[in-house]
Amino acid sequence: MHALNLQPKTLSLAERLADLAVDALIDEADLSPKPALVDRRGNGAHTDLHLGLMHASALSLWPAFRAMADAAIAFGEIGLPLREAVGRIGREGEQAMLDTTGGVNTHRGAIWALGLLVTAAALDPESTAASSVSIRAARLALLDDRYAPRPLSHGAQVAQRYGARGAREEAQLGFPAVTQRALPQLLHSRAAGHGEQNARLDALLAIMTNLADTCVLYRAGEQGLYTMQRGAQAVLDAGGSSSLAGRRRLHELDQQLIALNASPGGAADLLAACLFIDRIESGDSLKQGAF
Template sequence: MHALNLQPKTLSLAERLADLAVDALIDEADLSPKPALVDRRGNGAHTDLHLGLMHASALALWPAFKEMAEVAIELGEIGLPLREAVGRIGRDGEQAMLATTHGVNTHRGAIWALGLLVAAAALEPDSSAASAIAVRAARLALLDDRYAPRPLSHGAQVAQRYGARGAREEAQLAFPAVTQRALPQLKRSRTDGHGEQNARLDALLAIMTNLADTCVLYRAGEEGLRTMQLGAQAVLDAGGSASLAGRRRLHELDQQLIALNASPGGAADLLAACLFIDRVESGESLIQGAF
């Protein structure tokens, strides 16, 4: 083959957005040390998950994210046809995920959050401010998908029991945990010179300080939720993950949550959403031929 034929092809907008969604999931999985979550150190509070499985699951979702972006570009407006198409593609993506993981739920919540955000970003690529993307995603989430299955997920059941805000409501409110907590903390930590990995850990902790994480509530009840929220705030108050005192508090939180079998999976999904929006907002995903 001639060398000129080996030039990387120019990717479409849908392909680039799918790349960023998968990158966000892999970066979230790799980030270490996360309290009680799968990372490079181990399985956290999980017995059925490991890092390789998280990577495989993320990669299996690439076609779904690409299709969601494509249908948003094709339809060109927020409405019931787009909402129902995104829902159908998301359910197909979930089946692809489960086939890859042999039935283990690795990224169901992330499919919901990132699927909406991918579609929102594809609708108006020239309007890439975090708040604008989140509002478009919220408008989409507020529409009722007539074809969505009605049985309540574990998260929805827990949200009803404790009066907590679940993943659906978080999206319908334009992802306040991301736009009001995670992204501002991510940028502050970067500005303070804490390094990218510590900035991302601090962003995760900022989400955990306030989120009524239904994954934690399902696994450990209100005690687990209080432990997560207060422990995350203690890490940030001690100087964040870049400080020695903060690292000590982070280690303590990790041990406490593992002992309670409390894994903040909802916070992890929202961190992936934060990383995706951060890259789209920076323009990284929309630069032609960047990947």
């Protein structure tokens, strides 16, 4: 083919949203140094995960995110038909993820959170403020998918045992960990000139200060959760991840959580949701020619 004929492809809205969702997952995975999580340094508290696997998992989910956005555009409104279509697509996406990772659960929680947000964004691409997208996602999450399997996930079991708010409830409330903690901290750290990577780390820590992370509860119980929340707050109180004192606290938290085998996977999923909302909030990323 002649080089002059290699014109950039014009992406559909669904394709652009899928790109942004996958980008958010890869950006979250690459962010370093995250406490006890897979990042560019290593596998954190995990023995079955590594950065390449996280990347492959994220890329495997692109068709599911695109299909969710297409479903939103096709149905055009929040209702049970859309909720059940998104649920079916999410389960198919989860199976594609497991096929890619050899059965390792890399992004199950992220499929739920980002799937809802992608769908919500596709429903009204002219209304991309964080509050608007999260409210639409919450309305969708509140609907009961009649075809969803009923066995409880590890996260749901732990949420029941400890009376914690699981991923489902977090979505049904409009992702308060994202809209009330992560995004404000991200913007604050950016405005203070802390640099993008440090701002993202601070956003993750802001989530960890308050989240009843069911991944941590499952792996390390209430002691692990207390260590995560207290340690994350200590980093922020010391000046955040851009300060020398904050970095020392962050290293201490990393070591403490690894010793407890406590990996804040729920917080990581919500950071990816935060990065996705941050990218779409201005609306620029959804315009034709933005890629």
